[in-house]
Amino acid sequence: MRLMDGLVNLVSGMGTGRDKATGASYTHRGLSPAEIMTAYKGSALVRRVVDLPAEDAVREWREWQAEADQISRLEAEEDRLGLKGKVLEARKLARLMGGAAIMIGDGATDPAKPLQPARSANGGLRYLTVLEQDEIAPGPLGMDVMRPDFRLPLYWTVNGTAQRIHPTRLAMFWGMPRLGTMHDASTMAGRGGSVLNGMLETVRNVDEVAANVLSLVYEAKVDVFGVPNLMENLRSRGDRYAEEVLSRTRLAATAKGINGMLIRDAEETYEQKSASFGALPDVMDRFMQLASAASGVPMTLLFGISPGGMNATGESDVRAYYDRVRVQQSLYTGPAMAALDEALIYSALGERPRSLHYTWRPLWQxxxxxxxxxxxxxxxxxxxxxxxxxxxxxxxxxxxxxxxxxxxxxxxxxxxxxxxxxxxxxxxxxxxx
CATH class of the missing domain: 1.10.8 (Helicase, Ruva Protein; domain 3)
Known part of the structure; x- marks a missing residue:
């Protein structure tokens, strides 16, 4: 006897073997890097879904809370290292390919050792390098539950070399948040997942619907030409008659196109059939709404159109989206940059003021x-x-x-x-x- 939780109605068949919905199930087909890159390059909508949240996360950047001269030195150090651009590049790569890292270059002779931010004092932070997820390989995962590196790589290796990098020297960014579970294959492999997993099909449907609507435009008006005894003459006279009919229709089309009038036999009939596009905008709008919901980007920003409805401006949707971006900044981007920021502070100021901190600037202008x-x-x-x-x-x-x-x-x-x-x-x- 099969035991299950859920709503069952034996009379209507709902929830039983007669219910067609019981045959539905979720499956996961991982996207290959080639598929992801092809979609990103070939679809402006996919590119916008990937890029827009990353750009918004760094657009207004952050605001240091310190003395005026300290703020100036910190901002100058960020500009020297190109930090804002590096974070933007890493966030885009992470969302697209699943993960990326910013390597903190402090001139250490052995990057396999932990980063010591104090050694970066007075310009000691030399460079920042963005690495794609596939350019570095994770080492074995820490399996000691009493250590902070539990289920995290103990070290990273640059592909093609034997060079090991300590995790503290990498600011790691992930596309989909990594779940600390043994049932998540990407987590156990020390990898992240692309944000396109689970949403690419929904986004692609918008492109497909738009392409089909475009095809219908070419069929918006169809000329219907009636020829007396067409089938009978085709059976009796064969290919010769077929060629005569085609020649006749070409002549009619040419005459109509040049002189703006149609010449036809008295027994021939002619009419135009027009396709109806009345329901297509609603169909496209529904698919666009689904893509907006799947990507988490409001239609106002994703498609540049305001939602329908009286007095609807989309402002509330944009504000909710900006709040979501703030969550990404506070819970993911900020912690990922923690070690990097410590090295940055020492490099800019030569010391670490205890009260020094920063806040993310508001996205709503x-x-x-x-x-x-x-x-x-x-x-x-x-x-x-x-x-x-x-x-x-x-x-x-x-x-x-x-x-x-x-x-x-x-x-x-x-x-x-x-x-x-x-x-x-x-x-x-x-x-x-």
Whole structure:
């Protein structure tokens, strides 16, 4: 006797062997790297599904919370290393192929040893190299449940060489989040999965529907020409008559195309059949919605169109998508860059201030009016703080300048204030001449 959980109706056959739905099951067919790359290069929609979340994750980048000169040095170090571009490249490769890594180059003679960020002080971080998942091979997995590297590779090897790299020297990015389970083959192999697994068919359906609609356009108008006794003459006169009929229709088509009129025998009939496209937009819209749901990218961004419905702008969908990107930044991108960031801080500042941290900038870009309102709120808040009297004027001034600059209400205000302070500290007699 077979035991199962679920809804069964013996009268209607639902949930029994008579139910056709019981024959459905999920299967997984892994995509080969060649299939993935072909889809990425051949379909603009697939490319957008892969690239857009990665680009949005680094578009506004991050905001260091530190003193002004420390922020300038950190941002200069990021620019020197091309960090933002490296992270973007790694995120795209990870989403497309399943995984990627950024190798932290600090000039160590033996990269098989753990990374020591303090040794990167004062420009010691020399380079960052993006590696595809297939360019490095994982070593044996740690199977000691009492260690933090449980089910993680103990080391990585560069393919084609015997060079081992310690995991702390690699900022690893994954496409699909790796599940720490023995039932996930990619996890046990130290690999990640492409985001196209499970969604490529849904996305491809949109391209297929669009291609079929295009084919229907060529059949939008069909000329129907009636010839008296056609079948009887074909049987009696054969190929010679068939050639005469074809010659006749070609003559009619040529005359109609040149002179805009149709010449036909009195007994011949002619009519035009037009295809109906009334339901096709709804069909395409449903497939586009499915692709949007599978990819997690709202239709407003994926296809550049607003959703249907009264007063529907898609703003709520975009905000929800940006919240999802923020989750990716906080739970995956940030932790993946933890060791890299430590080396970056030492390389830029020569030390590790305990209070130093960063926040991801908002993805939703405010309008000029919204920025002005935020600036007004910041100024009013600082005014209230000054009236309370618990903070010195210098602290309030510095906070106000920083707040108005970071909110975008007054771009460049911080640099102008620093220049003004520098001029104010100059001896007056230097300007008298």
């Amino acid at each position: 405010p309008t000029a009016a919204e920025r002005a309102n935020v600036g007004k709120t910041v100024a009013e808040t600082m005014q209230i703080a000054a009236q309370i009297g618990d903070l010195s004027p210098e602290v309030i001034s510095a906070a106000l300048v920083n707040g108005l600059t970071e909110t975008g209400a007054f771009p460049g205000l911080e640099a102008a204030a620093a220049e003004f302070r520098a001029i104010g500290g100059t001896e007056p007699d230097e300007f008298e001449e």
